[in-house]
Amino acid sequence: MKSLKLEGETLGEKRRHFNKLVADAVASKHYELTPIDYTHSDIYNLLKIEIACKTRNVDYVIEVMKSKDMLYASTAIKKSTWLITDPQYANIINPEYLHTQLKPYMTTKAFNKLILHIRLNLKDESRVEAFYEHLKSTRNSEKWLQNCSIPFIENAISYWVPVWCFRRLLKKSAHFLTFEKYIDVDAYPEDRQAAYLPMLKSRTSDVLDILEDTSRELFVVEMGKKRTEFLMKKYPQRVLENIKMYRWTIDMSVIARYMNKNEIAAFLCKNASDMGFCHDHKILIHFIKNMPEEERVKFIQKSFIDRTEMLFDKNEISFIDSSFRYYQWYEFFPFEIAFPKMTNLIRKENLPSERYAMLSTLINSAKNNSKHIKTLLTFVIEKHLNVSVKFKLSFVNNLLSNVSTHKFDEKTWNILEKIFHSMGVYTETENDFQLCWESIIIRKVLTDEPVPESIEEKCTFRSFKNISKTLNVEQKNKFITYILTYMTARTTFEGFASESDFRDTLNKMESVLILLKDFNKTLSDYPFITKKIQDLNKIRQVNKWFVDMSCICQ
Incomplete structure (x- = not known):
């Protein structure tokens, strides 16, 4: 052998x-x-x-x-x-x-x-055509058509072709757009429409003619953001004139971004009800956000707060009210207007849960201005500090998710820390204060202050992805150095008493890898971590532990 x-x-x-x-x-x-x-x-x-x-x-x-x-x-x-x-x-x-x-x-x-x-x-057309002729009575013979010559294909599809085949023929030549009548009549309408979308950029006008032809009975297929953006750059007027026809096909958030800001109010007055915006207030908000500020304030005041000029009838507005409280509209007001109006509403409200929900609304109005954030936090400290932790925690988590607190000046940070202390963030262990602990750690590290051990012990260090987006390169390097130093110093890499201890180390190493990914770092940048992982794998093999290490073996 x-x-x-x-x-x-x-x-x-x-x-x-x-x-x-x-x-x-x-x-x-x-x-x-x-x-x-x-x-x-x-x-x-x-x-x-x-x-x-x-x-x-x-x-x-x-x-x-x-x-x-x-x-x-x-x-x-x-x-x-x-x-x-x-x-x-x-x-x-x-x-x-x-x-x-x-x-x-x-x-x-x-x-x-x-x-x-x-x-x-x-790819030789004449040779491919010979195969098609030989196999045309068999199943899937249409798969050969795309490499045949155009005249041959025209004769071959004189009856009908499956949608998937028609889509391939369109990629070969836009000439076949005129052969739409030969698409399999039993095909799903959404599949038939989807066949045209790849041709949208090269034969825009022809494809739009087909999509707008109601006699074809095409079903709705979402174009997505990129195709909608393309249409709004090339044929904005045509899209807007036929907006009701395209309602479920195009991405409405893109329409809101690209249409003339001064025409949005009139557009909503004309179309919001007919297009069912009441059933999806998020789409409505996309348009409202893109209005000029002064017009936006007047529009919201009249349509949703005072309700003197209604966009929707009573049944329609009830859908919006069920998911969007009346005071939440102040989120889209300038803070200078929203704050006095909301504080007036808060004074009249007896329920702590509602008062803090109103305060959370002000976060979105103030989040891009440090002065406004300081005003809001000062108001909380002076007027609404003595309430249940769960209400304050909801407010604080909202704040930490939307505002880069490590950018606060010293006075604003001290105000936030007073709220932390009132909640027991530094001492209590029963509540989940992960976002609070993370914000404290990132603040202390970036300002070169010692991080309290009690905070380090409680924090999971699982992910700082959202925070990493707000840091510059120098800050990222400083923070990742702290994280790696802390995690490796407090992680056991040898002498495991049990398989359970080994699993704990794996979980910590997984957290390290998640953090590296969040900060766009690779293992090749930190060879000592690779060495630690290899050592752990050897320990697993020596002890014959059936432990899945895929979480850290990438």
Whole structure:
């Protein structure tokens, strides 16, 4: 039994050695292509097959394709694309020869693989057309059409084609847009419309004509943000004039961003009710946010607060009221206007939960201005500090999720810390103060202050992804250095008393990797971490612990 040993430890190294053997044999011409012997090793037989493919030994390759061993047959097929693409072998790669001279001697699986390889690689239109003619009465014969000539395709689809085939034909030529009537009538309407979308940029006007033609009974398919953006740049007026037709097809947030800001109010008055914006107030808000500030304030005041000029009827407005409280509209007011109005409402409100919900609304109005944030926090300290922790925690979590507190000046940060102390952030352990602890840590690290041990012990250090987006390069490096120093110093890497202790270390290392990812760092930047992971894997193997380490082995 002839065998051949490949050099190398990994599959990649072995494959490279195999390729070198093939290349050396072809270059030196020192080889003998004896028939496949099934008593020889696979490597030895595959070496002969690949040499035959490299040297274009047609007879040998054809014989191997007839092999009952799929490994050998499929290798011969895969490595002999030249047999398909080179015109000099057209006497072999044609329907008649394949079906009379090859098919009877090949396994069904190997023959089907060969036909697939031909269909994917043969681009000669006349030869592809011969295959289509031979196979047109069989299932999936349409798969050959896309590589045929346009006149041939026109004749071939005189009845109907599946939607997937029509989509491929459109990629070949926009000429086939006019052949829409031949799409399978039983196809789902949404599939029929989706077939046109890839042509939207190259044949915009033609595709829009089709989409706007109600007689075609096309179903709604979402275009997505990019295609909507393209339409609003190229045909904004056409889209807006037919906005009700496109309501469920285009991305309305993009429409709000690109349309003339001074026309939004009139647009909403005309279309908001008919287009069902009451059922999705988020879409409505996209438009309102993009209004000029002065007009936005007047519009909200009249339409949703005073309700003197209603956009919706009573039933419609009830949908909005069920998910959007009346005072939340002040979120879109300038803080100078929203604050006095909201504080007046807060004074009249008896429920602490509602008062703090109102205060949370002011966060969104103030979040981009440090002076306004300071005013809001001062108001909380002076008027609303003595309430249940759960209400304050909801407010504070909202604040920390929307405002970069590490950018606060000293006075504003001290005010926030008073709120933290009133909640027991530094002492209590029952409540989940993760966001508070994270904000304290990031603040202390960036200002070169010591981080309280009590805070470090409570924080999970699981992710600082949102915070990382607000830091500059220097701040990121300073913070990641602190994190790695802290985590590795407090993590056990040897002498595990039990498998449970080992799992605890894995969880901590997973947190480290998550943090590296959040800060766009890679393991290659920190080789000592890679070494720690390798050591942990060895410890697992020595102790024969069946512990999944995939969370840290990337």
